[in-house]
Amino acid sequence: KLGTVSVILENRTQTSRPEDKRSGWVGRGDVFVWFRVSAEEVLSSKMSPMQQDEEVGGEGGIEEVNREEADRRLLSKELENSVAAHPEDASLRFQLGVSLWENSGDSSESKEKAAEHFVVSAKYNPGHGPTFRYLGHYYCRVSLDSQRALKCYRRALAIDPDDSESGEALCDMLDSSGNETLELAVCKEACEKSPRAFWAFRRRGYLHLDQKRWSEAVQCLQHAIRGYPASADLWEALGLAYQRLGMFTAATKSYGRAIELEDTRVFALVESGNVFLMLGSFRKGIELFHQALQISPKNISANYGLASGLLGLSKECMSLGALRWGASLLEDASKIAGASAQLAGNISCIWKLHGDIQLTYARCFPWVEDDKMIQSDAKAFNGSLVSWKQTCLLAAFSSRRSYLKAVHLAPWQASIYADTAIASDMISSMEDEDSSHDLYSWQLQEKMALGALLLEGDNYEFWVTLGCLSRHTALKQHALIRGLQLDVSLASAWAYLGKIYREEGEKKLARQAFDFSRSIDPSLALPWAGMSADCLNRGLKSDEEFESCLRAVNILPLAEFQIGLCYLALLSGNLASSQVYAAIMQAVQRSPQSAEAHNLNGLACEARFEYESAVASYRISRCVMHNSSCKSSKSHFRDITINLARSLVKVTIERCTLSECFLFMYLGMLDTEGMQIYAYALWKLGDNNHALVVARALAAAVSTVGKISTSAIVSFISRLLYCISGIDLAITYLLKMPNEAFDSTSVSLVVRAIHALDQSTRLQSTVFKQMLSPFFWCGGCRNELFDGTF
Structure with a gap:
């Protein structure tokens, strides 16, 4: 200078x-x-x-x-x-005034002298905008005459609307006085006069943001960014406006630009992470929250967002079957939410989030076999089952405690009462209590659901919650119908109403309710499961029944749906399917206390030729039945033991098979299938005499079984006699059988095989009769040769 x-x-x-x-x-x-x-x-x-x-x-x-x-x-x-x-030179006056103003420091005397020159300069040159700007500074900062300052600033803007210094000073004065309407009018006037008044567009955009006028804010901020392209504040504000308008992709781009210009923008990082969570990109959101916490480790919003992102990612993992990974993510989320609650314990949403995390953890924590000892050691299995149950129960208690804390902080929020009711219902279902409850007493979950309805009686979701949690059938039906009165297109209410009607034996009403629910919302799992369960009344085929249940499992992988899918796969011949195998494995991890789940898991393993895993599953299933408080039927225990014996034979553990069959004989529960397994195990161990004794007993029981079981018994005895006593005894036995016994594929194949080995052709007439049989020429025998059963 x-x-x-x-x-x-x-x-x-x-x-x-x-x-x-x-x-x-x-x-x-x-x-x-x-x-x-x-x-x-x-x-x-x-x-x-x-x-x-x-x-x-x-x-x-x-x-x-x-x-x-x-x-x-x-x-x-x-x-x-x-x-x-x-003395009449306005330019010299202005320059002298500027020199005095800038060199005055804190001296008010020099600034007063400068103001005198500014006044004279404005008198001789009233069209010079900077002169009025400095006069505005003098009246605003030195003489504290706000009215004159406002007039000078407005005169400067009238001369030059692009004067950002005068405009910002004028708007600051109006903002401090609370005159926001006049401030907005000043900015609007400057914008209309000059498209290069970028300061006015910026200020106007901020004002629209404060007034929640998001569309106008977007237009002004976009124009302001043309003049200030490197302003991180503008990009951040534009991202906020886009976010409030629901334009999430544009919001992420604006926030991203703000972060590029200034990587320490915590607000942009947090809000961008929230947008990614809403879009379902949990990994990207978690990454942004981590960046924000590196800048501000104790930021409550960043910690809350990180815990929410981990919760969403865990649900995504669990829906894909990665239960262990999901549980580990929930553990991390619980720690973060707990730390946030310590930092800000008076914020109800943090406690609610902690309750949501713990409730999800209690629902989805998987039972995992620690080692191979569990497969054969009942004591080790019982210990792992008790540990799993305690972990889930403690998580449920922690969830309810967090919800109650949130209720204490925000008793006017009805949704927290409903969450507390759900957590209480889960605790009561997991605790070892007597199943008989006093129908005239209100349970805690019912009271909390009613608390939500007292605050928001017209909320149909709370009526559905009461209908699902109540133990009174009449109250359930009333609550669901009340929810439908508030919203007739409520698919979940129709689905749960159909479930109630089915439990009460009203199958026609149940079918109609499920049809209504599925037509309203096809993405709901319960109607598809109900349609699968009602296949006989609907006249559906077994494949259609299986497909309906499979769709329900894909929508909502509940253990009940997965067990039902495996049972239908057993009936339809789809047990070896990878989808069925994955579903039953998840069901075992979610419900290890279910003997049926372990039994079906064993059948699925057996269908996949994994006999050792099948043996372990059957043993665990029997162990669960022994420890179960409810009484299991003898037929269930017999079926599981037969499955175990069959798998033991296939893995060549005949002595274990004999011990199982001896147990059956002692209990008087050895049926024809068990006798076949028993005789086969005796033969494999070389005890042919006892094997023949069991075979005779089995032959005597042929008349008491059905046609399908008769064919299986005749085929088995024929092969066993051939292996033990030779071809003569086998032929003698076959010749005594009636002609109806040879209609089966398995028996026909055995007869033809033995006839081919017999040089005396003693079975020639029997084979000739089979060829003349209508069963042979109708294609039943020939088709069964290629269906994979042989």
Whole structure:
């Protein structure tokens, strides 16, 4: 600014200028250049040689400061002289005022002198906007005359709408006085006058954000960004406006640009993470929350968002079958939510989030076999089952405790009462209590559901919650019907109503309710499961029944649906399917206390030729039945033991098979299938005599079984006799069988095989009769040869 030569260009005609040795005016047509010698020459000319030597020997920093101060004083003095010579020159007045204003520091006296020159300058040149800007600064900061300051600022903006300094100062004064409407009008007027008044568009966009006028805010902020493309505040504000409008993709881009310009923008990181959570991109949201916590480790919003993201990601993992991974994510989320509750224990939403995490953990915590000892050691299995149950129960208690804390902080929020009711219902279902409850007493879950309805009686979701949690059938039906009265298109209410009707034996009403629910919302799992269970009344085939249940499992992988899917797969011949195998494995992890789940898991393993795993599942199933408080039928125990014996035979553990069959004989529960397994195990161990004894007993029981079982018994005895006593005894046995016994594929194949080995052709007539049988020519025998059963 100040150097050896300083020039000031004046675009006007001058006829005379003062002459001075150190300054002068040189004419160049209509332009005159006023020059001056630097302050260094002036000072040096006035200093003695000794003073000059001392000055040269001083410190460089002090010398520079003194030089600049001298230059400023000299410039002010010269401007004063020029103003004195030309008192009506508005430009010189303005320059002198600026010099006094900037060099005054905190001196109010110098600023008052500067203001006098600004007033005179404005008098001679009323169209100069910066003059009114400095006058506005004086009245606002020095004399504290707000009315005059407002007038000066507005005059400056009227002259130059692009003057951001005057505009911001005027808006700051209006904002401090609470006159937001006038502030918005000023910005609007500047925007209409000049499209380059970017400060006005920015300020106007911020005001629209404050007033929640998101569409107008987007337009103004977009225009302001043209003038301030590197402003992280503008990009952040634009992202917020997009977010409130539901334009989440545009919001993430705006937030991302703000983060690129300034990577420490915690608000942009947190809000961008929230948007990604709403879009279902949990991993990206978690990454952004981690970045925010690196900048501000104790930020409540970032911790809350991180815990929410982990909860969403865990649900996504569990829906894909990764139960262990989902449980580990929930453990991390619980720690973060707990730490947030310690930082801000008076915020109800944090406690509610902690309750949601713990409730999900209690529902989805998987039972895992620690080692192979569990498969054969009943004590180890019981210990693992008790540990699993305690973990789930403690998580449910923690969930209810967090919900109650949230209720204490925000008793007006009805949804928290409903959450507390759900947690209480889960606790009561997991605790070892007597199944008989007093029908005239209200349970805790019912009371909490009623508490939600007392606050919001017209909320149909709370009526559905009461209908699902109540133990009174009449109250269930009333609550669900009340929910349908409030919203007839409520698919969940129709589905649960159909479940109630089915439990009460009203199958026609149940079918109608399930049909209504499925037509309203096909993505609901319960109607598909109900249609699968009602296949006989609907006239559906077994494959259609299986497909309906499979769809229910894909929509909502509940253990009950998965067990039903495996049972239908057993009936339809789809037990070896990978979908069925994955479903029953998840069912075992979710419900290890279910003997039926372990039994079906064993059948699925057996269908996949995994006999050792099948043996372990059958043993665990029997162990669960022994420990179960409810009474299991003898037929169930017999079926599981037969399955176990069959699998033991297939893994060549005949002695274990014999012990199981001896147990059956002792209990009087050895049926024809068990006798076949028993005889086969005796033969494998070389005890042929006892095997023949069991075979005779089995042959005597042929008349008491059905046609399918008769064919299986005849085929088995024929092969066993051939292996033990030779072809003669087998032929003798077959010749005694009636012709109806040879209609089966398995028996027909055995007869033909033995006939091929018999040189005497004693079974020629039997084989000839089979060829003349209508069963052979209708294709039943030939088709069964290729269906995979053989």
